Amino acid sequence: MSEIGVFPNAWAVIMAGGSGTRFWPASRRLRPKQLLPLAPGDDRSLLRATLERIAPLVPVERVLVVTSAALAEATAAELPELPRENLLAEPSGRNTAPCVGWAASHVRRRDPNGVLVVLPADHHIGVPDAYLAVLRRGLDAASHGAVVTVGIEPTRPETGYGYLEVGEAVGEQIHRARRFVEKPNRQRAEQFLAAGNFLWNSGVFFFRADTILDAIAAHLPGLGQQLRAYDVAAASGTEVALVEKTYDTLPSISIDHGVMEKVDEVLVVPGSFGWNDLGSWTTSWELAEHDAHGNALPQDAVVVDARGNFASVAPGKVVALVGVNDLVVVDTEDALLILPRSRAQDVRAVVEALKARKDERF
Amino acid sequence: MSEIGVFPNAWAVIMAGGSGTRFWPASRRLRPKQLLPLAPGDDRSLLRATLERIAPLVPVERVLVVTSAALAEATAAELPELPRENLLAEPSGRNTAPCVGWAASHVRRRDPNGVLVVLPADHHIGVPDAYLAVLRRGLDAASHGAVVTVGIEPTRPETGYGYLEVGEAVGEQIHRARRFVEKPNRQRAEQFLAAGNFLWNSGVFFFRADTILDAIAAHLPGLGQQLRAYDVAAASGTEVALVEKTYDTLPSISIDHGVMEKVDEVLVVPGSFGWNDLGSWTTSWELAEHDAHGNALPQDAVVVDARGNFASVAPGKVVALVGVNDLVVVDTEDALLILPRSRAQDVRAVVEALKARKDERF
Numbered sequence: 001m002s003e004i005g006v007f008p009n010a011w012a013v014i015m016a017g018g019s020g021t022r023f024w025p026a027s028r029r030l031r032p033k034q035l036l037p038l039a040p041g042d043d044r045s046l047l048r049a050t051l052e053r054i055a056p057l058v059p060v061e062r063v064l065v066v067t068s069a070a071l072a073e074a075t076a077a078e079l080p081e082l083p084r085e086n087l088l089a090e091p092s093g094r095n096t097a098p099c100v101g102w103a104a105s106h107v108r109r110r111d112p113n114g115v116l117v118v119l120p121a122d123h124h125i126g127v128p129d130a131y132l133a134v135l136r137r138g139l140d141a142a143s144h145g146a147v148v149t150v151g152i153e154p155t156r157p158e159t160g161y162g163y164l165e166v167g168e169a170v171g172e173q174i175h176r177a178r179r180f181v182e183k184p185n186r187q188r189a190e191q192f193l194a195a196g197n198f199l200w201n202s203g204v205f206f207f208r209a210d211t212i213l214d215a216i217a218a219h220l221p222g223l224g225q226q227l228r229a230y231d232v233a234a235a236s237g238t239e240v241a242l243v244e245k246t247y248d249t250l251p252s253i254s255i256d257h258g259v260m261e262k263v264d265e266v267l268v269v270p271g272s273f274g275w276n277d278l279g280s281w282t283t284s285w286e287l288a289e290h291d292a293h294g295n296a297l298p299q300d301a302v303v304v305d306a307r308g309n310f311a312s313v314a315p316g317k318v319v320a321l322v323g324v325n326d327l328v329v330v331d332t333e334d335a336l337l338i339l340p341r342s343r344a345q346d347v348r349a350v351v352e353a354l355k356a357r358k359d360e361r362f
Numbered sequence: 363m364s365e366i367g368v369f370p371n372a373w374a375v376i377m378a379g380g381s382g383t384r385f386w387p388a389s390r391r392l393r394p395k396q397l398l399p400l401a402p403g404d405d406r407s408l409l410r411a412t413l414e415r416i417a418p419l420v421p422v423e424r425v426l427v428v429t430s431a432a433l434a435e436a437t438a439a440e441l442p443e444l445p446r447e448n449l450l451a452e453p454s455g456r457n458t459a460p461c462v463g464w465a466a467s468h469v470r471r472r473d474p475n476g477v478l479v480v481l482p483a484d485h486h487i488g489v490p491d492a493y494l495a496v497l498r499r500g501l502d503a504a505s506h507g508a509v510v511t512v513g514i515e516p517t518r519p520e521t522g523y524g525y526l527e528v529g530e531a532v533g534e535q536i537h538r539a540r541r542f543v544e545k546p547n548r549q550r551a552e553q554f555l556a557a558g559n560f561l562w563n564s565g566v567f568f569f570r571a572d573t574i575l576d577a578i579a580a581h582l583p584g585l586g587q588q589l590r591a592y593d594v595a596a597a598s599g600t601e602v603a604l605v606e607k608t609y610d611t612l613p614s615i616s617i618d619h620g621v622m623e624k625v626d627e628v629l630v631v632p633g634s635f636g637w638n639d640l641g642s643w644t645t646s647w648e649l650a651e652h653d654a655h656g657n658a659l660p661q662d663a664v665v666v667d668a669r670g671n672f673a674s675v676a677p678g679k680v681v682a683l684v685g686v687n688d689l690v691v692v693d694t695e696d697a698l699l700i701l702p703r704s705r706a707q708d709v710r711a712v713v714e715a716l717k718a719r720k721d722e723r724f
Contacts, residue, residue: 337684
């Protein structure tokens with residue numbers, strides 16, 4: 001694939017601040033989803049897999065990882081090859097607009113012609129080559145000044161994602177985005193799937209650093225002003241202290257709502273590369289290899305008349321399932337979770353209950 | 363309870379050789395049911411609880427524990443107060459007739475007027491005072507030469523136990539047993555329950571040592587002969603070697619079939635003392651305290667919309683159940699079992715599977 005070489009001036013911004021309660025008990029407050037090896041058959045954390053996946057296009061020296069102050073140490077430990085100045089620790093979570101804006105400021109200081117690809121840290125990509133081709137196309141458009149997003153070709157009437165309505169083509173495999181659509185109800189989701197010109201909003205974006213900072217200044221002027229103050233402080237070595245003092249006054253808004261939906265034109269690159277947002281244990285079951293009865297279990301599991309189950313247990317522990325169907329079973333050193341696959345979202349209720357009683361195991 | 367004092371010449375024989383695969387993964391080949399604290403709310407092993415329960419009637423110096431050679435060490439460790447000469451290790455399992463006969467030989471050597479109460483090591487007794495009163499009644503009858511058994515007043519048409527048909531009374535709360543009945547089918551079990559004069563065969567027996575040894579000599583002459591050879595060998599200090607060499611030639615037959623059903627008269631003492639044979643994890647659930655939704659779980663469990671479940675996990679581990687009903691969940695360091703309560707007997711299939719692949723975790 002000669003096309004997939006290092007892209008000039010490309011910078012990757014990996015958003016790695018999530019807490020991922022839906023993967024409890026594997027995930028914990030200080031060991032969230034992106035730091036876990038949740039992709040079946042891959043013993044790397046999702047974050048490391050993200051970093052290594054884009055390496056052909058963006059070397060690690062030009063990768064910024066944004067995480068929370070609480071996770072900074074664990075994140076640095078997970079990615080020892082990442083230059084420490086490339087790790088940005090947010091003092092508090094303010095949604096994605098401040099996160100993207102701050103990272104873009106850093107890029108612009110270091111590379112005035114920098115082009116960003118913004119990536120979630122916790123997605124699974126089934127076909128990395130196709131994924132890299134899509135990123136290259138997005139970076140290419142962004143390097144010419146466009147604001148670009150990746151739209152995933154939908155495979156089902158999913159109500160858990162936002163959608164992009166796709167307009168006319170402006171090039172090969174690149175279109176105008178007609179509008180952003182909030183998570184639809186089932187009926188609308190089915191209409192979108194039938195219509196054929198709606199894609200899932202993947203949360204992957206491209207833009208030049210100066211393009212997005214200009215757009216932030218125009219549409220979120222308070223944030224724009226503060227980011228300029230960070231630039232000034234950086235020049236005198238006092239950025240960290242200023243960020244510490246002011247970050248939680250920044251507007252808590254997503255880059256989608258705050259900026260992307262307001263700029264004149266957004267382009268969308270359609271993608272079909274085995275994308276999965278690993279939203280819950282159900283998706284882990286979906287992605288894993290199954291036995292003849294639809295079970296995704298450790299190799300040495302004992303199965304008697306059991307179907308459609310997912311189990312994750314510590315290596316060396318044997319799990320025995322008799323006469324149970326469609327369960328999720330997750331066993332860690334200090335916690336054991338059992339629930340039907342269809343209720344995987346309800347893990348959050350468990351985490352809330354543990355939080356409420358100040359149980360450190362959440 | 364002035365009646366419940368030490369009974370003169372009483373000897374208890376606790377049969378503790380069982381393997382208890384139905385309590386896997388808590389039970390293992392070398393850590394069987396009787397060595398585990400399976401009675402809810404009691405952190406003693408079932409064996410220790412048995413020993414301590416009878417202590418008001420039979421002091422430990424007059425308790426014999428019969429187990430397998432493989433379990434001798436673990437059993438001695440569990441009962442350090444038991445004189446070592448009171449622990450009889452069978453080189454192989456030959457059902458209960460040789461076990462009872464050998465123990466009776468030991469008693470007769472040490473106390474020619476000894477009266478035996480034979481007890482399984484793995485039963486749960488809910489009302490110990492009532493139980494001791496029944497044992498006292500049985501010992502009393504046996505001390506006058508009778509062969510006596512305890513019949514449990516049935517509370518359901520159970521098909522998993524043998525029954526005793528009860529005849530005329532021969533004293534207060536003591537009757538002639540008309541016959542032993544094998545495990546019935548459901549229809550017969552319902553007839554027994556309706557008839558009112560059928561009791562469950564508990565496996566608790568009483569007889570003088572000389573009475574049962576005479577009966578063995580009459581009805582199992584081969585065994586009787588070998589037991590006399592053991593007596594002779596014991597006098598010259600060579601019993602262990604002879605037992606080692608000959609034990610697996612003894613007839614493998616139960617004391618019920620081999621002797622009790624053949625003697626002229628068996629008496630039965632009816633008992634109602636919260637008896638439970640702890641036959642499977644289902645009985646553990648039955649005996650445990652339940653929350654308002656029928657769950658028997660550790661105190662710190664997180665329950666969301668879950669009913670009728672039983673869970674046993676290591677202390678300090680939190681179990682979270684969401685939207686699951688009537689499950690048995692047993693978690694140990696190296697194994698995790700999940701199955702519906704109604705299929706608790708099928709644990710044996712799991713143990714067989716592990717045995718078949720020579721997995722040491724059975």
